[in-house]
Amino acid sequence: MIPIITIEGPTGSGKSAIAMQLALELGTELISADSRQVYQKLDIGTAKPSKEEQEMVHHHLIDIIDIKETYTAGDFKNQAGKICAVLWSQKKIPIIAGGTGLYIRSLLHGLFTIPQVPIEVKQEFRELQEKNGLEFLHQYLSKIDPIAASKISVNDQQRILRALEVWKFTGTPITEHWKHQEHTSPFRALRIFISPNRSELYQRIEKRLDTMIEKGILREIEDLLHNGYDWRDPGMNAVGYREFIPYFTKLDSWQNCLIKAKQHTRNYAKRQWTWYNKCNFDLTISPDAITLSKLIDVVGHFCVDL
RNA sequence: GGCGAGAUAGCUCAGCCGGUAGAGCAGAGGCCUGAAAAGCCUUGUGUCCCCAGUUCAAUUCUGGGUCUUGCCA
Numbered sequence: 001m002i003p004i005i006t007i008e009g010p011t012g013s014g015k016s017a018i019a020m021q022l023a024l025e026l027g028t029e030l031i032s033a034d035s036r037q038v039y040q041k042l043d044i045g046t047a048k049p050s051k052e053e054q055e056m057v058h059h060h061l062i063d064i065i066d067i068k069e070t071y072t073a074g075d076f077k078n079q080a081g082k083i084c085a086v087l088w089s090q091k092k093i094p095i096i097a098g099g100t101g102l103y104i105r106s107l108l109h110g111l112f113t114i115p116q117v118p119i120e121v122k123q124e125f126r127e128l129q130e131k132n133g134l135e136f137l138h139q140y141l142s143k144i145d146p147i148a149a150s151k152i153s154v155n156d157q158q159r160i161l162r163a164l165e166v167w168k169f170t171g172t173p174i175t176e177h178w179k180h181q182e183h184t185s186p187f188r189a190l191r192i193f194i195s196p197n198r199s200e201l202y203q204r205i206e207k208r209l210d211t212m213i214e215k216g217i218l219r220e221i222e223d224l225l226h227n228g229y230d231w232r233d234p235g236m237n238a239v240g241y242r243e244f245i246p247y248f249t250k251l252d253s254w255q256n257c258l259i260k261a262k263q264h265t266r267n268y269a270k271r272q273w274t275w276y277n278k279c280n281f282d283l284t285i286s287p288d289a290i291t292l293s294k295l296i297d298v299v300g301h302f303c304v305d306l
Numbered sequence: 307g308g309c310g311a312g313a314u315a316g317c318u319c320a321g322c323c324g325g326u327a328g329a330g331c332a333g334a335g336g337c338c339u340g341a342a343a344a345g346c347c348u349u350g351u352g353u354c355c356c357c358a359g360u361u362c363a364a365u366u367c368u369g370g371g372u373c374u375u376g377c378c379a
Contacts (some may be wrong), residue, residue: 010345036343045322046343072340102342111339156346159338166340178339239343268343274336 001188002088003306005299006033006104007097008276009194010269012204012288016049018194019097021058021292026095026299029058029087033078033098033107036063036238038071041224044217045240047208067224067235074116077106084187093303101275108189112177117165125164129157137164145173193281194290203230205265209258212240218247218254239264 007019023030032038036046040063049059060083065071080103084094096104129137142149144167152159163174170177195202208254221244229236231245243261246252283298 034343035341070341073342074340078339100342102338102340102344106339109339114340116340153337153346156338158341158345174339180340234341237341237344241343260331265343267332267352268337271342271344275338275342278338279338279359 002084003190003302004092004094005302006108006189006191006282007095007194008101008104008191008279009099010196010201010272010276011265012201012208012269013194013196014204015097015099015194017040017299018287018290018295019095020049020053022295022299023057023095025292025296026093028092028095029060031060031083031094031096032062033076033080033096033100033103034062035071035076035103037098038064039067039235040065041067041220041229042235042238042241044212044215044220045238047299048065051299058093062179065235067229067233070234073102073106074111074222076100076103077111080107093299099272103265103273105279108185110182110185112181114166114170114177117169118304121165121169122161124168129161134160137161140164145175147175147188150171162283164212189282190299191279191281191283192295192298193276193279193284194287195284196287201269202266204241205269207239209262209265213254213258217241218244222247239268283290 004024007015007022009015019030028186034046036042037048038061039046042048048062052064053059061076061079064079080096084107087094096107098104125137128140134157138149138152138154141152141160141163141295145163151164154160166172166174166177217240221241224236225248231242236242240261243264244254244257247254247257282302285294
């Protein structure tokens with residue numbers, strides 16, 4: 001079993017800083033579990049660690065793909081898994097830090113394994129949806145996989161399409177894949193949750209977004225648009241970016257866009273919170289109560305059992 | 307000053323021919339198996355600006371007032 005430490009928490013909770021300290025102390029490296037920091041050129045709005053920080057501690061899975069490419073939980077699971085194995089072979093305990101809950105869950109608890117669904121299959125159902133509507137697809141799903149259909153809302157385009165694609169491509173309903181999924185994990189995780197006070201976090205989010213303006217998020221976006229990137233590109237679907245579309249299409253002021261960006265970041269933090277409520281953490285600690293020595297202590301106990 | 311337009315949920319607004327109101331967003335809570343910073347679900351009693359009139363009944367019609375806003379001067 002490979003030991004790993006996770007540092008999790010809502011956006012803006014300060015997990016990156018804590019993870020850095022711990023990595024330095026343990027002489028190990030960080031793996032980012034962040035669905036937006038994987039993208040190159042999305043720097044300011046994703047609060048990516050600076051060059052200096054990245055020199056101090058090696059950060060994996062940052063800046064690995066282009067904005068026009070998609071990245072999935074499966075990609076993360078595979079890549080992070082390999083990196084963990086390599087690090088542990090060097091006697092380094094991998095530290096995973098990031099707010100993308102699904103990524104960490106995929107790594108720790110696995111996904112049912114099927115190859116990437118080909119675009120043709122995806123396309124087929126998109127066309128079917130355009131012709132007959134979403135409701136039709138949901139009814140279709142209820143015939144081939146009633147359990148999935150009952151769990152998935154009629155309006156949940158993403159999951160309806162996914163369930164149909166998986167069934168079409170593999171010949172097996174998605175709920176069957178779930179049943180036969182492997183649940184053993186090659187990891188032994190020490191999971192640490194950074195839990196800030198709600199109103200304090202919201203204040204930090206406000207400040208963080210203001211800082212992004214100061215750092216030049218608008219220029220960053222402008223450059224991207226000038227360099228051939230488009231709002232429809234997968235990477236551009238990010239809080240702190242898409243809210244500025246009205247500004248760049250001259251429909252609203254950047255100030256109003258900023259207000260939206262703050263709201264959406266708060267909404268996002270809340271969604272993360274709800275997700276984390278169901279996770280089992282070994283240590284839950286508020287950002288201001290946390291100290292390096294306390295962390296080392298906990299990690300020490302963890303290491304004794306290895 | 308003249309001629310219009312508007313005043314309805316925290317915000318932006320819908321409410322045909324009169325029967326005391328409803329969407330989106332925000333807020334709150336929840337879900338989540340390859341788009342997850344995504345996607346989805348639940349949750350809306352507010353002096354319908356004020357006053358008077360018509361009417362069995364006015365947010366909805368009429369008159370007056372107040373405020374906001376557009377155009378012309």
